Amino acid sequence: MATPSIEKRLRKPKAKKFYCVELGRFHTAPGLRMENIGGRTLMSPPGERRFPPLSEPPRLLIDRSLGRAPADWELFHDFRLVSDRMKDVLEAVDREGVAFLKCESRSLGRNVAPDYWLCDVIRILDAIDEEKSRGEILEDGTESRRYSPIGGPSLVFKEEVVASAHIFRPRFWGKIVCDQAVKDACKAAGMKGIRFRDAAGE
Secondary structure, X not given: OOOHHHHHHHHOOOXXXXXXXXXXXXXXXXXXXXXXXXXOOOXXXXXXXXXXXXXXXXXXXXXXXXXXXXXXXXXXXXXXXXXXXXXXXXXXXXXXXXXXXXXXXXXXXXXXXXXXXXXXXXXXXXXXXXXXXXXXXXXXXXXXXXXXXXXXXXXXXXHHHHOOOOEEEEOOOOOOEEEHHHHHHHHHHOOOOEEEEXXXXX
């Protein structure tokens, strides 16, 4: 028969695990070039997440002469470039947390270029439990507080704030965070170019 202390541990629900979503490790750049933005850097407006206004759809050149084949998850300025497969995974797990803008893809040769999308994680949650988290705060103000990325802080999140969300950006942190559901879905689909680091630093 279990002792009271063991019974208490068995009854205690396990805390959800959260992960910082990062780029995979590649030694070379992806073979792609955005052809119709000139020297412009695409950024989301301060304090919110959305695509900047564009006069036409992004035109994306994808060709092996420019570098390696693009992965399912690539960095592009303030956003991500994702494959059709990655878009399907993210929409299946958490449609409300992400936004997509389709690129017009082409290649230099006869091969048909794969479809790619600009992707943004648009959900921002004030979900960091500052009493339980550990990490250097570079600025401490109502709207300017931010955490040092050096070494990776140990972040704990308020599950009641996260609620049913699976992917989000913590307020004052800016990185993309997800739960086990997103990690498992990406692994099951064989997504390339994406990594998951325990946000708690374990």
